[in-house]
Amino acid sequence: MPKYKLVYFNSKGRAEVTRLLFHLGGYDYEDFRIRDGQWNTKYKLEMPCKQVPVLFIDGQLLTHYQSLYGQTNLQCARIDAVMDVCNDLRYSLGKWFSTEDPEEQESCVRVLKHEEAPTVCINLETLLGQNNGGDGYFVGDTICLYFVIFNLSEPLYIDDILGKYPKLSALFDRVASNEKVSEWVKKRPVTKY
Structure with a gap:
């Protein structure tokens, strides 16, 4: 089974849809939440396009929500x-x-x-x-x-x-x-x- 990792801030925002879709589909995933003060100092440079949310599947970005x-x-x-x-x-x-x-x-x-x-x-x-x-x-x-x-x-x-x-x-x-x-x-x- 693929390994899913969702990266977003510690809020619902633009990642909540994906979280709910994982739950609806019964998929296990890592809900990685960036804490206050960590975005500019630690994670921004690691993200594709320097923005979130980002969903990785075995290190690849997801493009559509399958079923x-x-x-x-x-x-x-x-x-x-x-x-x-x-x-x-x-x-x-x-x-x-x-x-x-x-x-x-x-x-x-x-x-x-x-x-x-x-x-x-x-x-x-x-x-x-x-x-x-x-x-x-x-x-x-x-x-x-x-x-x-x-x-x-x-x-x-x-x-x-x-x-x-x-x-x-x-x-x-x-x-x-x-x-x-x-x-x-x-x-x-x-x-x-």
Whole structure:
């Protein structure tokens, strides 16, 4: 069996999707968490492209999430579309995360909640509606990578934004009630982000 090593900071951030995917797939892996103060002094120069997260498989980088990606080119394209929409929110969250100025953080959250998240939710609900009228998943009828990305897009849930979009809210509940997803959420380390 290959040896997996995920390298990221001691936070959920951009590595949480991969952690959950490992749990969903039943894979053992090393969850290597860079502690405060170690990034610039110790690990940055060791990482490809000088950034994280990085996932190594026997020293090689992983490019796709095997069985959790898509079964056809069309499914993979739809998964990519959903991931791109969710990433729009992650970029906004990154702006909030990167500042320590309370006024700037408040401004970022205001823009996220009142401008960006509603647009993203409308786009996601449109994509969801293209499969089974929005009563299932974005593609097919089983959990895949994009469900995990969607469910870990925390900005969607600030002050119950998602509640205004019943199809997305129901999808979130379907994914969150998955036995392995809920098991991971209960056992993962508690972190600020």
